[in-house]
Every structure is written in structure tokens, then in C-alpha cells.
Amino acid sequence: MKLILLMAQTVDGKIARHSSHFPDWTASADKSYFARRTREAGVIIMGSKTFDTLKTPLPGRKNVVLSRDPGRVSRPPDLIFTAGPPARLLADLATEGFQEAILAGGMRINSLFAGAGLIDEIIVTVSPRIFGSGLSLFDIPLDLELRMVEVRRLDGDLVLLHYLVRH
Ligand SMILES: NC(=O)c1ccc[n+]([C@@H]2O[C@H](COP(=O)([O-])OP(=O)(O)OC[C@H]3O[C@@H](n4cnc5c(N)ncnc54)[C@H](OP(=O)(O)O)[C@@H]3O)[C@@H](O)[C@H]2O)c1
Numbered sequence: 001m002k003l004i005l006l007m008a009q010t011v012d013g014k015i016a017r018h019s020s021h022f023p024d025w026t027a028s029a030d031k032s033y034f035a036r037r038t039r040e041a042g043v044i045i046m047g048s049k050t051f052d053t054l055k056t057p058l059p060g061r062k063n064v065v066l067s068r069d070p071g072r073v074s075r076p077p078d079l080i081f082t083a084g085p086p087a088r089l090l091a092d093l094a095t096e097g098f099q100e101a102i103l104a105g106g107m108r109i110n111s112l113f114a115g116a117g118l119i120d121e122i123i124v125t126v127s128p129r130i131f132g133s134g135l136s137l138f139d140i141p142l143d144l145e146l147r148m149v150e151v152r153r154l155d156g157d158l159v160l161l162h163y164l165v166r167h
Pocket residue numbers: 006007008009014015016017018019020021022023046047048049050051053066067068069082083084104105106107108109110112135
């Protein structure tokens with residue numbers, strides 16, 4: 001099971017202005033790339049605050065949402081709320097037959113998986129924006145070493161950076 005962190009960020013490394021900021025600031029090429037790549041993987045993992053900005057599960061993909069709120073109700077097989085440990089969650093997805101999963105934020109859940117050493121690849125799309133303050137990719141001290149796989153101009157001013165995480 002390969003875990004790929006896929007995030008949109010500003011040039012100053014922000015993923016949102018605040019926890020409930022709807023991601024309406026990314027370009028259409030960014031959204032299309034995200035849709036295509038997550039459909040390829042078939043499963044997307046996110047935190048409950050990110051899910052709340054989307055409001056509904058992304059169609060055609062299994063949506064796994066990290067939450068400790070027992071009031072959240074799963075609708076299998078496409079919407080699963082879980083507080084399970086990240087490694088167990090990935091093992092369960094592998095058992096279901098998934099070969100890769102997309103980790104799609106936000107900052108808290110990215111940190112949970114990164115802190116456990118579970119991220120294999122990182123793809124960030126860099127939008128020509130500056131927020132100045134806001135949420136970063138992670139919010140804990142980390143020391144990940146990366147190897148670049150690809151740098152690509154997606155469309156207009158949008159750049160895609162793709163890295164492998166050295167384990
Ligand atoms: N630019 C991008 O590509 C991108 C991508 C994704 C998100 N975002 C943005 O990021 C923001 C949200 O990020 P965030 O860091 O505030 O929140 P988040 O990571 O999406 O979700 C945090 C929530 O996850 C749950 N959680 C935390 N630790 C957990 C654990 N160990 N086990 C189970 N559940 C756990 C808690 O929810 P409960 O209270 O339900 O337990 C917590 O409030 C939004 O503005 C969103 O738009 C941007």
C-alpha cells in the first residue's frame with residue numbers, strides 16, 4: 001500500500017486561511033488533476049474538518065474520514081468515519097485490494113500520518129497566491145528527506161512538484 005499526500009498550496013506554503021476555509025482558490029487544472037489522481041487511486045483519506053468543507057463525499061471514490069466523534073455516521077462502502085490508528089487503516093485498505101491511497105489533508109491529519117512515517121510520496125500543486133498566514137501542510141516538527149520525481153507546469157501559473165519520501 002502506497003500513501004500519497006496530494007495537496008494544493010500557495011507559494012508561501014499555505015493550504016488554507018483557516019480550518020473552515022473552503023478550497024475555492026485553486027485553478028481548474030488543479031481540480032482536474034486532483035479528481036483524476038484520486039479516481040485512479042480509488043480511495044481518499046481526510047480529516048473531518050476537511051470533509052466538512054466538502055460537505056458530501058467525493059463521488060466514485062471511497063472516502064475515509066478521520067474523526068473521533070461517535071455522532072458521525074458511516075455510509076459503507078463509500079463513506080467511512082474512523083478513529084482507527086493510521087497504520088491499521090492503511091492495512092485494512094490493502095486487505096480490501098487498494099494498492100495506493102491519497103492522503104488529502106488537512107494539516108492535522110497530514111501530521112498524524114507523517115508523524116507515523118506512513119507517507120511514501122508527496123505531490124503538491126503550487127498556486128500563484130500568497131496568504132501570509134494560515135494553515136501549513138503540517139503542524140508538528142518533522143524531518144522528512146525527499147527525492148524529486150517530477151516538476152511540471154500544469155497550466156498557466158500552476159506548478160506541480162512530485163517527491164518520494166526517503167524511508
Ligand atoms: N489546500 C489543500 O489541498 C487542502 C486539502 C485538504 C484540506 N485543506 C484545508 O485544511 C483545512 C482543514 O485542516 P485541519 O488541519 O484544520 O483539519 P483536518 O486535518 O481536516 O481535520 C482535523 C480533525 O480530524 C479529527 N482527528 C484529528 N486527529 C484524529 C485522530 N488521531 N483520530 C481520528 N480523528 C482525528 C478531528 O475531528 P473530530 O472532531 O471529528 O474528532 C480533528 O478536528 C480546511 O480549511 C481545508 O479546506 C486544504
